[in-house]
Amino acid sequence: xxxxxxxxxxxxxxEIRIDPExxxxxxxxxxxxxxxxDGYALEAAARIKDKDSGAxxxxxxxxxxxxxxxxxxxxxxxxxxxxxxxxxxxxxxxTLATSYILSCAIRKLEETEGKFDIIFCGKQAIDGDTAQxxxxxxxxxxxxxxxxxxxxxxxxxxxxxxxxxxxxxxIIGAKMPCVITVTKPSFEPRYPTIKSKMAANRKEIPxxxxxxxxxxxxxxxGLKGSPTKVKKTFTPPVKTGGVKIHEDCSEDSAKRLFxxxxxxxxI
Amino acid sequence: MEAKTKDLWVFIETxxxxxxxxxxxxxxxxxxxxxxxxxxxxxxxxxxxxVDSTVKAATxxxxxxxxxxxxREYTHYTTDAYADAMYYLVxxxxxxxxxxxxxxxxxxxxxxxxxxxxxxxxxxxxxxAIDEETGNxxxxxxxxxxxxxxxxxxxxxxPQIGTIRPGVFKKSTADESRTAEIIKEDxxxxxxxxxxxxxxxxxEACGELVDLEGAEIIVSGGRGVxxxxxxxxxxxxxxALGATVGSSRAAVDSGWIAHCHQVxxxxxxxxxxxxxxxxxxxxxxxxxxxxxxxTIIAINKDETAPIFNIADYGVVGDxxxxxxxxxxxxxxxxx
Numbered sequence: 362x363x364x365x366x367x368x369x370x371x372x373x374x375x376e377i378r379i380d381p382e383x384x385x386x387x388x389x390x391x392x393x394x395x396x397x398x399d400g401y402a403l404e405a406a407a408r409i410k411d412k413d414s415g416a417x418x419x420x421x422x423x424x425x426x427x428x429x430x431x432x433x434x435x436x437x438x439x440x441x442x443x444x445x446x447x448x449x450x451x452x453x454x455x456t457l458a459t460s461y462i463l464s465c466a467i468r469k470l471e472e473t474e475g476k477f478d479i480i481f482c483g484k485q486a487i488d489g490d491t492a493q494x495x496x497x498x499x500x501x502x503x504x505x506x507x508x509x510x511x512x513x514x515x516x517x518x519x520x521x522x523x524x525x526x527x528x529x530x531x532i533i534g535a536k537m538p539c540v541i542t543v544t545k546p547s548f549e550p551r552y553p554t555i556k557s558k559m560a561a562n563r564k565e566i567p568x569x570x571x572x573x574x575x576x577x578x579x580x581x582x583g584l585k586g587s588p589t590k591v592k593k594t595f596t597p598p599v600k601t602g603g604v605k606i607h608e609d610c611s612e613d614s615a616k617r618l619f620x621x622x623x624x625x626x627x628i
Numbered sequence: 629m630e631a632k633t634k635d636l637w638v639f640i641e642t643x644x645x646x647x648x649x650x651x652x653x654x655x656x657x658x659x660x661x662x663x664x665x666x667x668x669x670x671x672x673x674x675x676x677x678x679v680d681s682t683v684k685a686a687t688x689x690x691x692x693x694x695x696x697x698x699x700r701e702y703t704h705y706t707t708d709a710y711a712d713a714m715y716y717l718v719x720x721x722x723x724x725x726x727x728x729x730x731x732x733x734x735x736x737x738x739x740x741x742x743x744x745x746x747x748x749x750x751x752x753x754x755x756x757a758i759d760e761e762t763g764n765x766x767x768x769x770x771x772x773x774x775x776x777x778x779x780x781x782x783x784x785x786x787p788q789i790g791t792i793r794p795g796v797f798k799k800s801t802a803d804e805s806r807t808a809e810i811i812k813e814d815x816x817x818x819x820x821x822x823x824x825x826x827x828x829x830x831x832e833a834c835g836e837l838v839d840l841e842g843a844e845i846i847v848s849g850g851r852g853v854x855x856x857x858x859x860x861x862x863x864x865x866x867x868a869l870g871a872t873v874g875s876s877r878a879a880v881d882s883g884w885i886a887h888c889h890q891v892x893x894x895x896x897x898x899x900x901x902x903x904x905x906x907x908x909x910x911x912x913x914x915x916x917x918x919x920x921x922x923t924i925i926a927i928n929k930d931e932t933a934p935i936f937n938i939a940d941y942g943v944v945g946d947x948x949x950x951x952x953x954x955x956x957x958x959x960x961x962x963x
Contacts, residue, residue, distance in 0.1 A: 374773035430687030472780035505823035532828035588748030
């Protein structure tokens with residue numbers, strides 16, 4: 362079993378604050394982390410490897426040089442080898458261009474790592490929240506996809522995926538090779554050990570650039586290859602006019618709330 | 629590809645029984661104005677089986693034309709069958725814009741379709757307009773866990789596609805006397821071209837049906853409820869209001885309630901008429917999942933909890949004292 366896990370290094374959005382005067386994001390000092398959904402994807406891959414000692418897990422990320430720190434974290438949690446896709450020419454790529462670059466990198470990697478049976482991605486990255494790159498990789502490669510997965514089990518040439526739907530779960534059988542995007546499962550992902558972290562630190566992480574991908578179409582990467590353009594960004598308007606109810610006792614507060622809700626025709 | 633028309637399409641997602649999901653009707657409501665500004669028709673796209681009721685609903689809610697693809701292979705959603713069918717229709721008719729509900733299926737289909745068409749997709753939009761300068765659709769969406777809003781354009785490529793968060797737009801009033809042009813397309817996908825198969829359905833994962841996305845009222849509990857038994861007053865209030873029970877991540881991670889109740893970035897994104905947050909501090913990940921609610925009521929002991937910043941009504945107090953009184957008052961009123 363040959364498994365690829367695609368990850369992204371993201372700013373920890375829980376640490377982001379808004380500058381109250383300039384209405385912009387304060388990114389200084391915000392730590393970079395492995396996108397949590399990608400961590401769940403890695404866990405899903407590691408669970409397959411738990412049952413199949415012959416399985417290997419390759420980690421792939423696109424981003425600047427510093428993203429190697431995120432790749433090392435993944436190497437410490439079951440990844441066998443990791444690769445960074447990085448090039449100035451990739452800057453400004455939207456999801457269509459990004460997924461195209463990643464699909465080219467995957468084909469390039471397969472020359473040395475062998476064909477991947479399953480490509481795992483997180484459901485979405487917590488900075489962009491688009492949930493598009495996984496399905497778009499599947500489309501570029503012409504593979505089937507299963508999204509919103511909690512867990513995956515390999516049975517013969519089929520992978521069975523526990524998929525979250527609006528009113529429960531479905532078990533979907535997908536033909537391999539396929540792309541699976543993973544959401545938050547009901548279990549906690551494993552943690553690295555000191556030993557695995559040290560081993561990960563010693564591993565080399567090769568960088569793949571656009572020059573390594575000889576067939577890549579340069580019209581389809583970077584800003585040029587991105588059909589969507591950001592017109593503007595702004596911080597969401599702060600809600601004003603909310604009322605605070607703080608009577609002498611909770612019973613009075615509850616009654617006051619009820620009166621207001623009735624008066625304002627909320628209930 | 630080039631647009632062949634100025635038409636705006638709304639993908640009307642169906643349930644397995646062929647009835648329409650609400651979000652399709654919401655998008656017809658907001659799509660009307662956009663289609664008029666673009667100078668094209670408003671077209672409903674219906675794919676499924678036994679979809680007569682959906683075709684009628686699409687007509688009543690404002691579609692000028694409804695294009696229908698029916699077949700047994702579309703009863704249960706699969707990426708392959710739906711992407712093939714949509715791609716076929718887009719190639720044939722060439723719309724200028726497509727709106728898709730940002731349900732799980734919509735967000736599965738959208739990127740697959742846009743990628744095949746080599747065009748732009750904007751995900752999970754919460755506001756739509758026509759850009760005055762260029763006439764393109766201006767897609768506005770939250771990013772960075774709701775900390776930042778971005779307005780996206782797709783200026784060169786057609787069709788321009790977006791998925792739109794359910795519950796953000798209101799349905800217009802249904803007009804049963806309306807008529808629309810109905811086009812039936814005979815398009816089928818071979819079984820071997822559908823590379824995924826539904827093997828099993830687990831409905832009882834939660835022991836109950838939790839439809840947070842479709843709920844009009846949600847009563848949610850967080851860390852402040854203190855334990856699984858702390859959800860009792862929450863459930864009682866929800867019952868009195870006919871509401872669905874939600875929760876924050878803290879309560880789910882503590883094992884007090886099942887994950888299917890979770891609202892927020894790693895749970896469901898909801899936009900009910902009333903959201904009552906009980907013992908929820910209001911971490912940004914939770915706000916990302918519910919800040920689109922029409923009226924937000926917060927009950928929390930901690931006066932400085934961030935949830936109060938977005939609450940329309942904030943009660944500073946112990947939820948175990950406040951909620952039972954509120955529940956009683958509501959019950960009394962309902963008699």
